[in-house]
Amino acid sequence: MTDTTYEAGHEPPPAIGFFEKYLTVWVALCIIAGIALGYLMPSFVGIVAQAEVARVNLPVAVLIWLMIVPMLLKVDFASMAKVGTYWRGIGVTLFVNWAIKPFSMALLGWLFIGWLFRPYLPSDQIDSYIAGLIILAAAPCTAMVFVWSALMKGEPNFTLSQVALNDAIMVVAFAPIVGLLLGLSAITVPWDTLLLSVVLYIVLPVIVAQVVRTRLLATGGQAALDRLLARIQPLSLVALLATLVLLFAFQGEQIIAQPTVIALLAVPILFQVYLNSGLAYLLNRISGERHCVAGPSALIGASNFFELAVAAAIALFGLKSGAALATVVGVLVEVPVMLSVVWIVNRSKGWYERGSRVQETR
DSSP states (O other): OOOOOOOTTOOOOOOOOHHHHTHHHHHHHHHHHHHHHHHHOHHHHHHHHTOEETTEEHHHHHHHHHHHHHHHTTOOGGGGGGGGGGHHHHHHHHIIIIIIHHHHHHHHIIIIIIIITGGGSOGGGHHHHHHHHHHHHTSBOOTTHHHHHHHTTOOHHHHHHHHHHHHHHHHHHHHHHHHHHHHHTTOOOOHHHHHHHHIIIIIHHHHHHHHHHHHHHHHHHHHHHHHHHHHHHHHHHHHHHHHHHHHHHHTHHHHHHOTHHHHHHHHHHHHHHHHHHHHHHHHHHHHTOOHHHHHHHHHHHHOBOHHHHHHHHHHHHOTTSHHHHHHHHHHHHHHHHHHHHHHHHHHTHHHHHTSHHHHHHO
8 A cells, every 4th residue: 555644844736626737628629629729819919929938928827827827836946855765767767858758759750740641731831840849858848747646546656756856957957958859850959049058947936936935835835835836726727728739729720730740740649748758657667666666756757848948949949930830749648648657557456566666675
């Protein structure tokens, strides 16, 4: 039986409410609404799309902050002091997140988008699609990991530790990895815009969230933080859905004109998710890590921080670019695919725990 006792200073994973449970349905409805909005009200959508400063769309930037900050308030960077307790799971997840996933996506993007599907895609957007897939894979998931971990009774302290560690690494590693892989893909890297995206969507939200978190805990304790999270948490999902409506409104004409693009872009994303989650799960079993750690490790190793990916793609290539569309497809694919990974992890627990190394370390 999984131990779900929470140490002092650590909050339990969030309960899965009706809204989160049917997130796939809401995502689908927002996609339909966005496409309809772009088709029926192109003038309004054009005005919103032009509200930019330094290639950063202001309405989308506000929505992305509303998505990111509530999630970052949950992250206790002090939990990184406990990473040694779960050294096998931490090591596997870091290896998959930073040494495998971005590079495997670059390869899958080149294989599927740059070669197999090239005849069926707009030729002037091929490089942009690949760039969007790379950006999507270069940012490990943070926000939704708490939901996935709760669904499979994952070890909460490991999940917190891994999320905190990934956020810290992203601050310094996201821009270099994206720049390296986009350079290898023969795409010009606008470094000033990329660095601006990192500062705007990682560094500043982390600082703001940690300042607010520290002050709340100092003045009102965990109860004060929990009350604030309960009030603002719905903003994160509402902002996500509103962002989807806008992004698909911006992309609506292209989607209607070429509906096969979405399906084709989803293929390498699907391969990437199952490849990396399976690899992380298997490596944890080989190393002898507990199942309640291996599950979140596989989920963290496969999913993406799509809020950051969408923001970076928009800032780098524009709202109506193929890169932005590729990251939006990542949002569409993320929820149902990760739910399937949760199902696989839960159903395979007996097989996992029969592993010789797992039995030795129990």
